[in-house]
Amino acid sequence: MDKRSLEENFFKFLMIASTALIVAVLSMILLTIIIKGLPHLSWAMFTQTPKTCYYLGKEGGILNSILGSLYLTGGATILAFLLSLPITLYLNVYAKKGSKLAYFTRFTFDVLWGIPSIVYGAFGFTLMLVLGLKCSLLAGMLTVAFLILPIMTRSMDEVIRMVPQPLMDASYALGATRFETAFKVVVRQSLPGISTAVLIAFGRGIGDAASLIFTAGFTDSLPTSLFSPVATLPLTIFFQFSSPIPAVQGRAYAAALILTIIILSISIISRLMTKKFTRHIVR
Amino acid sequence: MESKGHIKVENLSVFYGKDQALKDISVKIPNKKITVIIGPSGCGKTTLLKSFNRLLDPSDNIKVTGQVLVDGEDIYGPNVEVTRIRKKMGLLSQKPYPLPMSIYDNIAYGPRLHGERNKHKLDRIVEHFLKTASLWEEVKAKLHSPASHLSVGQQQRLCLARGLAVGPEIILGDEPTSALDPKSSQHIEKRFLELKQQYTIIIVTHILRQAKRLADYVLFLYMGRLIEHGPADDIFEDPQEEITKEYIRGIIS
Numbered sequence: 001m002d003k004r005s006l007e008e009n010f011f012k013f014l015m016i017a018s019t020a021l022i023v024a025v026l027s028m029i030l031l032t033i034i035i036k037g038l039p040h041l042s043w044a045m046f047t048q049t050p051k052t053c054y055y056l057g058k059e060g061g062i063l064n065s066i067l068g069s070l071y072l073t074g075g076a077t078i079l080a081f082l083l084s085l086p087i088t089l090y091l092n093v094y095a096k097k098g099s100k101l102a103y104f105t106r107f108t109f110d111v112l113w114g115i116p117s118i119v120y121g122a123f124g125f126t127l128m129l130v131l132g133l134k135c136s137l138l139a140g141m142l143t144v145a146f147l148i149l150p151i152m153t154r155s156m157d158e159v160i161r162m163v164p165q166p167l168m169d170a171s172y173a174l175g176a177t178r179f180e181t182a183f184k185v186v187v188r189q190s191l192p193g194i195s196t197a198v199l200i201a202f203g204r205g206i207g208d209a210a211s212l213i214f215t216a217g218f219t220d221s222l223p224t225s226l227f228s229p230v231a232t233l234p235l236t237i238f239f240q241f242s243s244p245i246p247a248v249q250g251r252a253y254a255a256a257l258i259l260t261i262i263i264l265s266i267s268i269i270s271r272l273m274t275k276k277f278t279r280h281i282v283r
Numbered sequence: 284m285e286s287k288g289h290i291k292v293e294n295l296s297v298f299y300g301k302d303q304a305l306k307d308i309s310v311k312i313p314n315k316k317i318t319v320i321i322g323p324s325g326c327g328k329t330t331l332l333k334s335f336n337r338l339l340d341p342s343d344n345i346k347v348t349g350q351v352l353v354d355g356e357d358i359y360g361p362n363v364e365v366t367r368i369r370k371k372m373g374l375l376s377q378k379p380y381p382l383p384m385s386i387y388d389n390i391a392y393g394p395r396l397h398g399e400r401n402k403h404k405l406d407r408i409v410e411h412f413l414k415t416a417s418l419w420e421e422v423k424a425k426l427h428s429p430a431s432h433l434s435v436g437q438q439q440r441l442c443l444a445r446g447l448a449v450g451p452e453i454i455l456g457d458e459p460t461s462a463l464d465p466k467s468s469q470h471i472e473k474r475f476l477e478l479k480q481q482y483t484i485i486i487v488t489h490i491l492r493q494a495k496r497l498a499d500y501v502l503f504l505y506m507g508r509l510i511e512h513g514p515a516d517d518i519f520e521d522p523q524e525e526i527t528k529e530y531i532r533g534i535i536s
Contacts, residue, residue: 096344097344098344164380166376166377166378166380167380167382169338169374169376169380170374170376170380170382170442170445171382171392172338172369173336173338173369173372173373173374173446173455174369174370174392174393174396174445174446174449175366175367175369175370175393175396175397175449176366176392176393176396177366180396184382184392185382185383188382188383188384189383191383
């Protein structure tokens with residue numbers, strides 16, 4: 001074998017090895033959760049609230065955390081979306097090309113993206129003190145909204161940037177305003193990407209524990225009010241793992257399994273939606 | 284005031300940042316004729332075309348001096364409502380860009396923006412302009428399917444119909460056949476020759492033979508300057524400037 005084909009084969013090996021490694025890690029995580037969680041998974045887990053205190057209890061289910069997580073992240077996603085969409089449309093439709101403000105905004109979001117979620121938790125806690133809120137669904141929602149805002153905005157920005165300028169020009173040439181072009185053309189053209197961005201942000205938000213420790217609190221009852229504490233899946237996992245009782249630790253794996261299933265379904269839904277939405281798009 | 288649809292350019296210069304793309308251009312575009320802008324790549328043809336409907340918006344680091352008068356009104360003047368100017372002109376770009384919606388909605392997009400809500404009227408508009416663009420027979424059975432499913436040639440005719448549906452007096456074409464196969468190009472050229480009865484048409488092209496087939500009036504641009512303009516026969520048969528002669532003989536391109 002000469003040097004060039006040796007080179008070729010070496011890099012091929014390296015690429016396959018790296019891919020195999022990452023797939024192996026993912027499968028090991030999934031296997032661990034399934035093997036340890038599945039025995040503790042029962043219908044009651046989905047339909048009941050904990051019978052005794054979550055830290056010690058082996059009875060009942062975690063419906064409180066499932067609902068809590070869905071409410072909290074759902075609300076946070078809606079809040080973040082209400083900010084993300086106008087921001088990205090401003091950046092891509094209204095801002096001048098090469099605008100300094102747009103550059104600075106993107107840079108800010110990149111920095112915010114990198115900030116650890118525990119810092120958002122601390123920020124959320126400070127905000128609660130200012131607003132006079134206690135640990136609650138609302139406080140958790142606000143904090144997670146801040147956490148996922150940069151993720152959603154930057155992912156949306158990346159797809160909206162791909163909208164070809166001549167397509168926007170075509171709309172302007174027909175006498176459309178920027179507003180009409182933004183909502184009737186740009187949003188429709190990038191709908192697959194926008195929905196993916198929203199779901200990615202949701203997936204990131206529902207899995208985060210650190211931002212919720214100070215802000216959402218925990219409870220054994222179902223979420224009924226914006227202003228009372230709420231249980232969430234990541235914190236259920238966190239608390240139950242710290243329990244000395246092996247059966248409760250098993251329930252943490254079951255909770256992890258449920259959380260993973262939710263996140264997995266979201267990525268599958270986002271892929272299916274992308275397929276459905278792309279039929280109108282010309283590249 | 285001169286007759287409707289008349290475009291007049293006076294001392295127009297356009298700067299992209301520090302680069303000057305157009306240098307002091309003054310010309311009158313004749314009505315209800317096909318005016319063809321020719322010249323080598325990068326000479327400012329497209330910039331000149333875009334200046335007519337203000338797609339060069341002064342916001343994006345672009346500076347425009349001089350005047351473009353449409354129906355006697357300086358479109359770069361203050362207090363000009365840009366959507367009203369653009370409504371007067373239909374635009375065909377190099378590559379067709381159907382809007383991300385159905386064939387029907389593509390045509391109805393413009394009329395709807397300008398306030399037409401009546402379903403029957405919209406139906407009539409859609410049918411009428413698809414017929415004008417000679418696309419009706421091919422799409423009448425699938426008006427509500429995505430425009431992206433059409434062939435590129437069909438898409439360009441759709442874009443023509445879409446542009447005509449807002450009731451313009453002027454049609455602008457930026458190398459409108461450059462992405463099309465010969466048969467589709469011929470289709471579009473035929474439409475232009477029919478449409479010049481009713482519309483003032485301005486086309487940018489780098490294909491000299493196409494320019495000869497279509498043009499009634501020719502502008503020759505070189506490095507941002509308007510070197511020569513006049514009736515097509517004069518420019519093609521007896522160009523006055525040396526550089527125009529060289530371009531037409533194919534020495535520079």
